[in-house]
Amino acid sequence: MSENTADPRHAHREEGFPSQHQDQPGHTDETMPKPDHGExxxxxxxxxxxxxxxxxxxxSGIGxxxxxxxxxxxxxxxxVHLPEEQADADETVGLIREAGRNGISLAGDIRDETFAADIVFETRKALGGLDVLxxxxxxxxxxxxxENLRTERMRRVFETNLLSQLFTTRAAMPDLEPGASIIVTASIQAFNPSPGLLDYAMTKxxxxxxxxxxxxxxxxxxxxxxxxxxxxxWxxxxxxxGWDAERLKTFGSDTPLGRAGQPAELAGAYVYLASTESSYVSGSVLAVTGGKPL
Structure with missing residues (x-):
């Protein structure tokens, strides 16, 4: 095997993850082990x-x-992030600026229609335009x-995953110029839904x-x-x-590559879809699933 060729089965953590629990939305410094974002x-x-x-x-995470x-x-x-995620946001903005680029964070809840639209205008004002959403x-x-699906949690899933996207896209579309790209983070759950993620899978x-x-x-x-x-x-x-210890221990083990992925392993997919290299790609869903078919 070439020294520049990595075996994808062993490129990142192969064993499961330790038992742990966080309240939503989750924070990087409380996640064990810390996810690899490509830093x-x-x-x-x-x-x-x-x-x-x-x-x-x-x-944090894929974003x-x-x-x-x-x-x-x-x-x-x-x-864009929730106010309680400010520490993670500050770290991410720091990494953006270390790369020599302009980075800003916008704190708020995208379930709020006004905020979900305002982030478009604030981005254009701060960065001078918007090319990739x-x-x-x-x-x-x-x-x-x-029978245990709570209405308030179901509404949060729908409002976060669906309504907010409509609010933001509606605000962005009129001024997007040719060459602009919109990229949605969907999920394998859209094609292979799990009962325990019923409402989430519906939104995906x-x-x-x-x-x-x-x-x-x-x-x-x-x-x-x-x-x-x-x-x-991860x-x-x-x-x-809200998964138990066994679910975390086996997380990702059912993929053909035998492990969970790391956020860094998705970065290239977003770069590709944002770049001119994908100039003839639209209406597509790019799978990054460790070999699981959509």
Whole structure:
């Protein structure tokens, strides 16, 4: 095997994860082990030079990995996060600025219609425009049977994963110029739903429909719309989902590669969909699932 070829089965942590619990939304410094966002490994090559990006849920997990990669590829980046995630957001903005790019954080709850629209205007004001919109923020929780599905938690899933995306996209679309890219973080759950994530899986399936329909509308304007569908990825959302010790111990072990993925392993997918390398790709769902089929 070439020294530059890594065996994907062993590229990251192979064993399961220790028992732990967090309240939503989850925090990086409480997640054991700390997820790999590409802080030490991602090397940019100028593929997004001069672009301006907005990433919801950009403080940690997949959103942070995308933010680091975008900045190191030459983009200025605004991230959106809940107020209680400010510490994670500050760390992410620091990494963006270390890459020599402009980085800002916008604190608020994207379930609020006004805030979800304002982040578009604040990004354009701070960065001078908007070229890449990454709709990544999400919420999930474990359900022990549909009879135990609590209405308030179900509403939070729908409002976070669906309504907020509509609010933000509606605000962004009128001024997106040809060459702009919208990227949605969907999930393997859209295609292979788990009963314990029933309402979450419903929203992810709806996101795929959103991507396909919006790609039809936006294509004639030169705006591309795509999704990334992650499989089991180790982020602060996982210990905040409510799973027991056995579920965490086996998290990701059912993939063909035999392990969970790390946020850093998705960064390239977002860079590809944001860059001109994917200029003929729209209405697509890119799987990053450790080999699990969609």
């Amino acid at each position: 030490e490994s991602y090397v940019g090559h100028g593929r997004l030079e001069g672009r301006r990006a907005l990433i919801t849920g950009g403080d 942070r990995a995308a933010a680091i990669a975008f900045a190191r590829e030459g983009a200025d980046v605004a991230i 990454v709709l990544n923020a999400g919420y999930q929780h474990d359900i022990d049977g549909i 399936a709806a996101q795929v429909a959103f991507v396909k329909a919006l790609a039809e509308e936006a294509g004639p304007r030169g705006v591309r719309v795509n999704a990334v569908a992650p499989g089991p990825i 982020t602060p959302l996982i210990p905040a989902t």
